[in-house]
Amino acid sequence: MTETAVGSKSQQAYAAVKARIIEGTYTPGYRLVLAKIAEDLGFSVVPVREAIRRLEAEGLVKFERNVGATVSGIDPTEYLYTMQTLSIVEGAATALSAPLIDSVAIARARAVNEEMRECLEHFDPVRFTALNQDFHSVLFEHCPNPHILDLVHRGWNRLASLRSSTFRFVPGRAQESVREHEALLQLIEGAADADTIEKAARQHRAATLDAYLAQAKQ
Amino acid sequence: MTETAVGSKSQQAYAAVKARIIEGTYTPGYRLVLAKIAEDLGFSVVPVREAIRRLEAEGLVKFERNVGATVSGIDPTEYLYTMQTLSIVEGAATALSAPLIDSVAIARARAVNEEMRECLEHFDPVRFTALNQDFHSVLFEHCPNPHILDLVHRGWNRLASLRSSTFRFVPGRAQESVREHEALLQLIEGAADADTIEKAARQHRAATLDAYLAQAKQ
DNA sequence: TCCATAGTTATCGTATACGATTTCGTACTT
DNA sequence: AAGTACGAAATCGTATACGATAACTATGGA
Numbered sequence: 001m002t003e004t005a006v007g008s009k010s011q012q013a014y015a016a017v018k019a020r021i022i023e024g025t026y027t028p029g030y031r032l033v034l035a036k037i038a039e040d041l042g043f044s045v046v047p048v049r050e051a052i053r054r055l056e057a058e059g060l061v062k063f064e065r066n067v068g069a070t071v072s073g074i075d076p077t078e079y080l081y082t083m084q085t086l087s088i089v090e091g092a093a094t095a096l097s098a099p100l101i102d103s104v105a106i107a108r109a110r111a112v113n114e115e116m117r118e119c120l121e122h123f124d125p126v127r128f129t130a131l132n133q134d135f136h137s138v139l140f141e142h143c144p145n146p147h148i149l150d151l152v153h154r155g156w157n158r159l160a161s162l163r164s165s166t167f168r169f170v171p172g173r174a175q176e177s178v179r180e181h182e183a184l185l186q187l188i189e190g191a192a193d194a195d196t197i198e199k200a201a202r203q204h205r206a207a208t209l210d211a212y213l214a215q216a217k218q
Numbered sequence: 219m220t221e222t223a224v225g226s227k228s229q230q231a232y233a234a235v236k237a238r239i240i241e242g243t244y245t246p247g248y249r250l251v252l253a254k255i256a257e258d259l260g261f262s263v264v265p266v267r268e269a270i271r272r273l274e275a276e277g278l279v280k281f282e283r284n285v286g287a288t289v290s291g292i293d294p295t296e297y298l299y300t301m302q303t304l305s306i307v308e309g310a311a312t313a314l315s316a317p318l319i320d321s322v323a324i325a326r327a328r329a330v331n332e333e334m335r336e337c338l339e340h341f342d343p344v345r346f347t348a349l350n351q352d353f354h355s356v357l358f359e360h361c362p363n364p365h366i367l368d369l370v371h372r373g374w375n376r377l378a379s380l381r382s383s384t385f386r387f388v389p390g391r392a393q394e395s396v397r398e399h400e401a402l403l404q405l406i407e408g409a410a411d412a413d414t415i416e417k418a419a420r421q422h423r424a425a426t427l428d429a430y431l432a433q434a435k436q
Numbered sequence: 437t438c439c440a441t442a443g444t445t446a447t448c449g450t451a452t453a454c455g456a457t458t459t460c461g462t463a464c465t466t
Numbered sequence: 467a468a469g470t471a472c473g474a475a476a477t478c479g480t481a482t483a484c485g486a487t488a489a490c491t492a493t494g495g496a
Binding site: 007008053054081084085088145148 | 226264275302307
Binding site for chain 4: 008009010043044045046047065066067
């Protein structure tokens with residue numbers, strides 16, 4: 001994920017702020033004051049500033065000159081852009097990875113998917129989301145193109161910053177998602193052609209977007 | 219292209235260094251010494267450092283802790299990753315844009331392609347490359363997803379930094395490229411379905427990669 | 437009461453300074 | 467002569483300081 005060696009304060013600040021955004025401590029719209037974060041971490045403002053700029057490049061933070069940084073908002077348009085882009089890069093990543101996925105990995109993915117199904121019964125959306133990423137991460141383990149994988153991760157991060165927002169969990173969609181995962185695994189097991197797998201994976205993400213759009217329209 | 223308002227020195231430094239990389243003043247492997255660049259531009263090192271980090275995020279430079287930054291190299295593997303990713307995002311961008319391209323834009327694109335053909339006769343590879351981007355830029359003018367467009371531009375920048383390297387201009391490929399452009403225009407004019415257009419656009423990029431790989435194998 | 441304006445405060449943008457780390461060259465030893 | 471160790475130079479990483487800009491507040495007038 002293009003991580004430079006840890007250890008530098010700039011790097012630590014990046015990781016710290018990113019974690020706070022993703023775990024929801026800093027919610028969208030939250031004002032990121034350099035001096036304040038620097039004091040919190042015990043650093044000076046310079047490395048913090050660098051970290052914020054990097055987060056900006058990833059789309060997690062919005063920076064306005066002479067004003068400051070805020071955690072990127074939950075603009076529906078942005079959501080659409082992100083989901084659409086994600087559907088494309090996830091589709092490609094899945095298709096590229098598919099021929100390299102062995103039966104052991106398939107079994108692991110299936111186990112994760114089973115856990116997801118259980119999460120639905122106990123209604124644990126946070127864990128469900130985490131497992132969902134795990135599921136796809138297993139599939140992408142041997143993705144032959146790290147650039148594409150990087151784009152996937154960026155999309156995920158962006159979505160993570162929207163957590164606990166209106167975008168999550170359209171009713172019924174989660175169940176469908178689990179079913180689609182199984183279907184995807186069967187395609188991979190059956191060595192379906194790349195195009196079929198790509199379409200299925202793409203559609204899997206696109207369906208979540210469609211479900212949101214349908215709901216938003218009401 | 220995610221440009222923050224110009225005017226800040228950090229921004230100017232970013233633009234200046236990026237331009238030097240793309241135009242070839244700083245060739246791959248070139249050592250970017252912060253203090254030196256700062257002196258050149260008349261700035262202090264802080265904004266320059268920020269600019270370099272941003273270029274690192276875009277993949278144009280490589281940064282090593284306590285050592286410094288160098289212009290990203292011409293590693294064949296990186297080339298493969300970039301081209302493959304580009305084929306995917308260009309394919310998607312083209313398919314998404316296609317329904318929004320009007321006949322005027324088609325005519326403009328065709329004119330650009332005609333100029334490209336002329337470039338081949340006079341053997342003007344630099345202009346040919348620039349026109350190639352123009353051609354696709356016309357098609358992407360009304361791309362409904364700016365994120366995807368941004369990814370396309372990043373890929374182009376990355377390739378641009380490889381200019382005058384071994385990767386450019388596999389013999390015969392350029393002629394083929396012009397023909398594919400025309401075929402693509404006809405698909406768009408004929409309102410072919412999104413999938414067909416996406417495949418054609420993707421293949422257009424992939425073919426250049428394949429041509430390189432075939433040549434490299436010898 | 438509301439609006440405009442001036443002054444104050446908060447925050448960013450950049451410069452300078454210095455400590456930390458790496459790299460390179462030189463001298464010494466084997 | 468080759469290898470190693472030590473030291474100097476170069477460069478980065480971070481802290482601190484200050485000027486610039488925007489946001490806020492209070493005050494006076496309509």
